Amino acid sequence: EAGVTQFPSHSVIEKGQTVTLRCDPISGHDNLYWYRRVMGKEIKFLLHFVKESKQDESGMPNNRFLAERTGGTYSTLKVQPAELEDSGVYFCASSKFGGGPGGGANVLTFGAGSRLTVL
């Protein structure tokens, strides 16, 4: 099966501009997650979709970030306007829900990431 696809792989923009990142999850995966890694720090959760609904957006840093998943298939993450501190690698992941304690974990499959550089 095809994996999680993200594009662009690298985007360089100036402060104040807009960038839209796209993620195509594995077909049939209802769960889609966005994460970000900034400057060698930990990978931080941004938000979680179940189909087209936002299940958890507690990690979104501010209202300059807008995520959508129309139709429950691919997702976009828009940053508008971009700031210097938004630079980093944005990862998308998808999964089917797994079991609970003692059973299977919910294994996330990640894309290769989109590197964003804001100058």
Next chain:
Amino acid sequence: GNSVTQMEGPVTLSEEAFLTINCTYTATGYPSLFWYVQYPGEGLQLLLKATKADDKGSNKGFEATYRKETTSFHLEKGSVQVSDSAVYFCALQIYNQGGKLIFGQGTELSVKP
């Protein structure tokens, strides 16, 4: 809250050396534990996982044992290769919290010939 702490890198080893990357966690619920790896120029890949106490995850010669008493999930490999050079991330996932992962800061490993 829930968090993961990894040993700081970078870690530099000679080929065939023994590897340990420490990982400890704090969790309010019952976590599953994971190690993900990012090879140069690639995305995150699941390396191994464990879902309950005393479980041992293993893959590609790497092992990690879920130690509830010490809240640890240390990654080990008996003999590293140059091809193991990568960034390693420890992560936890709490049951019934949407499946999201909480990551440590990553440990960069460099293996020299």
